[in-house]
Amino acid sequence: DTAVSQTPKYLVTQMGNDKSIKCEQNLGHDTMYWYKQDSKKFLKIMFSYNNKELIINETVPNRFSPKSPDKAHLNLHINSLELGDSAVYFCASSYPTSGANVLTFGAGSRLTVL
Amino acid sequence: GEDVEQSLFLSVREGDSSVINCTYTDSSSTYLYWYKQEPGAGLQLLTYIFSNMDMKQDQRLTVLLNKKDKHLSLRIADTQTGDSAIYFCAENPFMTTDSWGKLQFGAGTQVVVTP
Numbered sequence: 001d002t003a004v005s006q007t008p009k010y011l012v013t014q015m016g017n018d019k020s021i022k023c024e025q026n027l028g029h030d031t032m033y034w035y036k037q038d039s040k041k042f043l044k045i046m047f048s049y050n051n052k053e054l055i056i057n058e059t060v061p062n063r064f065s066p067k068s069p070d071k072a073h074l075n076l077h078i079n080s081l082e083l084g085d086s087a088v089y090f091c092a093s094s095y096p097t098s099g100a101n102v103l104t105f106g107a108g109s110r111l112t113v114l
Numbered sequence: 115g116e117d118v119e120q121s122l123f124l125s126v127r128e129g130d131s132s133v134i135n136c137t138y139t140d141s142s143s144t145y146l147y148w149y150k151q152e153p154g155a156g157l158q159l160l161t162y163i164f165s166n167m168d169m170k171q172d173q174r175l176t177v178l179l180n181k182k183d184k185h186l187s188l189r190i191a192d193t194q195t196g197d198s199a200i201y202f203c204a205e206n207p208f209m210t211t212d213s214w215g216k217l218q219f220g221a222g223t224q225v226v227v228t229p
Contacts, residue, residue: 004156031215041200043157043219056216090156094215100145100164101206101215105156 003027004106006091012112013081020077021109023091031055031096032074033103034066037088049074050096078111086113120203120220127228132190134223136203139184143205146179147217148188151200160188160201190225198227 004025013019025032033056034046048056049068063079078085088110092103117139126132138146144165149157163170163177163186170177176189190197200222207218 033215041151041222043202043217045216048215056213092157092215096214100147100162101217102147102159102162103157103215103217105149105158107154107156 006106018079025093029093033092035090081113118220120223124225132193134188136186138205140207143207147204149202
């Protein structure tokens with residue numbers, strides 16, 4: 001049973017296209033996240049949702065639009081793809097807590113923009 | 115990762131101990147984490163430490179925290195080839211309710227274990 005699953009695992013597309021990445025968690029967590037890992041392995045948070053409500057929205061271009069239809073799903077739609085969007089996108093989930101926030105990550109979706 | 119720094123590479127012989135170091139800048143971080151990333155996989159939590167602790171041991175893993183120097187280390191005893199991976203240090207410096215889970219990661223340390 002995969003705890004946090006993302007699809008697709010690999011995505012190759014042309015500049016200017018629109019694409020989506022889907023994420024689902026079966027852990028019963030209330031909070032879900034999108035993190036971006038660039039070619040140098042640097043990880044940075046993009047968004048977080050708590051029970052379908054947007055909580056964190058970092059300085060991400062408007063071309064990126066997250067959608068959470070329910071608390072078990074968080075999708076990422078990207079419009080007008082650019083070369084710099086090439087990266088690995090990780091979905092994660094956790095219980096929101098003032099204690100240790102243990103994030104469970106998906107396996108990642110590698111996006112390559114040509 | 116500009117606030118969390120790690121060395122980029124560590125080579126270690128099988129059976130030896132590995133020590134991965136990390137420095138962070140935000141003294142408000144109450145929890146600090148170590149994650150492991152194997153090739154083509156997501157990040158897997160190895161361990162975390164609460165900021166009022168100096169040390170935490172979990173089987174082959176030992177975490178040391180020097181809060182005064184904002185220095186965190188991860189020691190892996192009896193390193194195995196399966197320990198080859200990238201290890202990320204992370205802090206959660208923003209402890210308001212809308213920043214839980216907003217981890218600041220280091221750039222990761224690539225650990226290569228040689229036979």
